[in-house]
Amino acid sequence: MTDQEIWVYAEKHVGMIQPVTYQLITKAKEIANDKKVVVILFEATDKNLEEKIKEFGPNEIVVVKDDRLKDATDSEIASLMAELADRRKPNSILFGATVVGRSIAPRLQAKLNTGLTSDCLNLAFDDDLLIQTKPSYGDNIMCEIVCPKHRPQMASVRPNTFEAKKDLNQSVIVTKINDLFFKKAERIKIIEETPLLSKSDSIANADRVIALGRGAADEKAVRLAEELARKLGAKIGVTRPLTDHPKFSGDDQIGQSGNTIAPKLLVNLGVHGAVQYTTGIGSAELVVSIDKDPEAPIFNYSNYSYVGDSVSFLESFLKVIQ
C-alpha cells in the first residue's frame, strides 16, 4: 500500500550524515509494524551516502542525485520533498529537530497543508495514527499530539533522544529518482558552510562531558576542568549563565535551549540542576555531580554525588589520576 511508508529525511553537512538520521531510522523500524521505513536522501552526483545509511537497515533509500543539491537551500529541499510526497503519499515524515530540520519541515508542512509536531521526545503508532509526545513550557509539561485528518503526519525529533542501532541483515532497496522538477529558489544562496572551528566535535555527540555551572566558573575552575577534560578525553559543556563567559558560547550550552547530550560519563561541577538544564542530560549514562549545596536538585539526577567545593574536587581528581 502506498500510504504505509514512514519517511526519514537524511540530514547531512559537509558530506556527513547527521547522527540523528540514524537514530530516526532505528526508532522508525521499532514502531513501524508492517509499515516501510524509507530514507529520503538528496546528494550531489559524486557522493554515495546511501552506503552509510544502508548499515542502519531501512527498507528503502530514495536517492535524488543532482549537483544543484550541493548547496540547496531549505526551501528547495522542501519543494523536492513535497513533489516526492505527492507521488508516494507517505503515512508520516520524520526530521531531526535540528536547526535545518526545524526549517525545512515547517516549510514542507505549509506546502502539504498538514500538521507538524516539533521537537518530539517520543513517537508511537496507534494503528496508522502517529502519537507524538512533545514537551512545552520549557519541558515542564508534556503533550500528546496527533494529526487525525491530514496526511502525511509530520514530526521532528530531538537529537539523541533515540539510540541508533546498526542492522546489517535488512536488504535495502535503493531507488534513484532523477525526474523531479528542481524549482530554483530565488533571491537566496548559501555561499559557505563551515564547521565551527572549536566546535568541530559538538558536545551533543561526545562520549564524555564535563559540565560547568556557576559554581565552577572562575578562572581556576575552568583551567582545571580543561586539564581534566584533556586527560579524560572529554568535552566541556556549560549551563546557560556560563555562555556569557568569554571562553564559551551558546553552542556549549547544555539544556532545553542548548544541546541535548548523551555521554557515557557526565561530570557536573557547580551545576544547580534547574529543570531547563536537566532536560538536556536525561540520556547521560553515568552522572557524577559535585555541588557545595547538599540540597542542589542536580543530585537527584546523579549516580554519584559529592557535597563539596568544585575546585578542590578538580585538584584531587587531577592529582589522583596522575
Next chain:
Amino acid sequence: MSLKIVVCIKQVPVSNNLKIDPITKNLIRSGESGVMNPYDKNAIEAALRLKDEWGGEVILLSMGPADFEMTLRQGMAMGCDDAILLSSRKFGGADTLATGYVLAQAIKKLGKVDLVLLGRQSVDADTSQVGPIVSEFLGWPQITFVSELTGHAKKGMTATRLLENMQQKIEFQLPAVVTVRSEMNEPRYPTPRNIQQSYKKNIRIWDENSLSVDPNRIGLKGSPTVVRSVWAPIKEAKHTIYLKGTPDEAVRELLIQMRASNLL
C-alpha cells in the same frame, strides 16, 4: 531606501512553571498576564537597527487575545512605529499552521513589506515553525536561526546562520523572512519618551473580516494538529550514592566505580 519591516511577536507566560490540576488534568494558568517572548525582543532590536540605518518603519504584528496589547505596547516603547493585533474568537485554538496563515494574510494586506522578522522560537510552544510557514505562504526566502545580519538593504544582505556545529553564510535579497537568535544583539530598553509615545499610538485590531482569509484555514478549524492530553512529566530521581570524606577520598571511590564501568 526606506524599509517597511514587520516583526511578528508573541506573548508568553511569565513563568514556565505551570502546574496540572490533578483532578481535571487541565493546565492551571496563573492569573498573571504574560511577557514578550524573549527572542522576539531580539527580532525587534534587529528591525530597529535596520530602520536606523536605512530609514523606514517597523510594524509589530501579533495574533492573540486582547491582552496581547500589553506586549505590543512594550514593543512600541522600544521604538516601533505601529502595531496590529489580529484578534478574534475565530482565530482561537490555532496551531502553527493556522497562525502562520493568518500572519501571512495580514502581511499581504499591509503590502510592500520588505522584511519580516520573527524570534527563533517561542519559549512556551517551542516550535520554531511559524517563521518558515509564513515564508512559504508569502513565497519568500527564509533564513532561520540567524545570529548576524549585515549588508545592503537594496543590493543584498548576508546572514550568518548557526547550526549545531556548523555555520552558514547566506546571501539573500529582500523581501525575505528572517528568524533571529539571541546572539544577534542586545535588545534596547524602552526610553521614557518612547514609553510615553507608545501610549499615544493606536493599536489597530484586525479580525477575520479585515483580512482575506479562508474560514476553513483559521483557528481550530484550520489546525491539523490536536492535543490529546497534557501531563507533568514525572522525573524519576536516580538513586544517588554520596561520595564521602575529603575530595581525595571521594575521587578514589569514584575512580573505582569508573573502572568498573570501563570508563578508565
